[in-house]
Amino acid sequence: xxxxxxxxxxxxxxxxxxxxxxxxxxxxxxxxxxxxxxxxxxxxxxxxxxxxxxxxxxxxxxxxxxxxxxxxxxxxxxxxxxxxxxxxx
Numbered sequence: 904x905x906x907x908x909x910x911x912x913x914x915x916x917x918x919x920x921x922x923x924x925x926x927x928x929x930x931x932x933x934x935x936x937x938x939x940x941x942x943x944x945x946x947x948x949x950x951x952x953x954x955x956x957x958x959x960x961x962x963x964x965x966x967x968x969x970x971x972x973x974x975x976x977x978x979x980x981x982x983x984x985x986x987x988x989x990x991x992x
Contacts, residue, residue: 904978905940905941906939906940906941906943906978906979906980907940907978907979907980908936908939908940908979908980908982909979909980909981909982910981910982911981911982911983913983913984914982914983914984914985917984917985917986918932918985921969921985921986928965928966928969931965931966931969932965935948935963935965935971939963939973939980940980943961943963943973943975943980948963948964949963949964950962950963951963953972957972957992959974960972960973960974960983961973961974961975962991965985968987968988969985969986969987970985970986970987970988970991971984971985972984972985972991
């Protein structure tokens with residue numbers, strides 16, 4: 904079952920800025936969106952639960968350096984933040 908993806912306004916703003924700055928990320932981002940909608944725990948995404956201040960959230964990799972933080976509900980993925988490891992943690 905394919906899940907619905909929702910993004911916060913702040914996520915969309917950061918993603919737009921990041922993709923404008925790095926146009927080569929577009930393909931990786933599209934592949935990420937396809938994979939996560941089908942299976943948020945696809946091994947290639949390296950999804951993992953976060954702890955401490957980020958408890959209840961997950962992070963996954965779009966590229967080696969670019970991460971996305973999100974939460975899950977029954978049938979929806981809520982995208983919260985995107986950026987390099989140092990930018991989002």
